[in-house]
Amino acid sequence: MNRTIHDITLTFTPDIPRFPNTPEPTLERLRKMEEGAANNLSRLDTHVHFATHVDAPRHFIADGHGIDAIPLDVLLGPCVVVDFPDLAEIGPEDLQAKAIPPGTTRLILKTRNSELWNDYTQGFRTDFVALTPAAAEWVIGRGIRLIGIDYLSIERYQEPGRVTHRSLLGAQVVLVEGLDLRGIKAGPYELICMPLKLKGCDGAPARVALIEPEPVKEGPR
Template identity: 45%
Template structure:
């Protein structure tokens, strides 16, 4: 089997979360060191943590929840593109990025990936993400999935109405957020990513790996 590259970030209380979201709480509910018969970990957190998937319900009320997502959108050929610019990612920047014409799953490697190497980790507001023109570019080019290497596909200072999320989710584009592409070179890969099946949820953590092609 070909080498797998884990592009997921590890979940722990040290992982930064979106401003205003509950912190990640992780503790032993049962502990063999304290005489219990087994170890049991309790995790208390939101669903949009670390490497995770957004469902349309996240920004479109009464729309599809995460258990209704088409899993084949998260598995298959993909392409990693490195964007070296700064500020919001625009449609013009994507148009100039030499994305293959047959690409249906696009993973964006930006300066964001360096944030995952910090010690200690902290939340950044100045991460790179798609503005509304970039979201429209994704729709116009019939992408099935778009991924970004930080906690949101949309800038922290979003345009009114959160158009990036609404355009993508309304167009049924799968959104994968919070990947770490530090050790990943641009080029073609196979993506394997499955979100947790949490009934009625607007999103879910996921384990995502790449397989070189």
């Protein structure tokens, strides 16, 4: 039986809201077959933390490794999606209440942020849901190696000292930001997360998917 695959990557368009004081990405056609060119050729100009992307330790840790050094065994494998539809921020008590299975190493957070992708015209929202610094410590203490969220940052807007990012990246936790979790239900999945392999870079755009588990087969009655 075929397993359902969910693409949780935002379709790249310069219209996606971006953090203040970051450059606007461009996607332009340099050659056009309709104008007589032999082929179509496009150019992409973007910073690496736009739309769906992965943060490497180097993003906030001066001597941290780059995106090309993140092991594939962290980016691929079983994960758990948990849903926080009503929270303004996620604290350790909220994570604890979800009874996340012991041994979980990849955790995806679905929040009310997902609905923000329905309307890009509202621009960047500073009231997005994110982890508190205490929740980041909970994640580290549970041995989670990858955590993802459905807005452009795992950290609350203008968090003093950037504590959440620094704690997670300093502990080698991979951050996947800008996920599109509309229509995704809480539960177990297989995660595929493939950022561009940019040498020594602090992050990279990524294609991310969730694969539903195989249905449980009923035995003979």
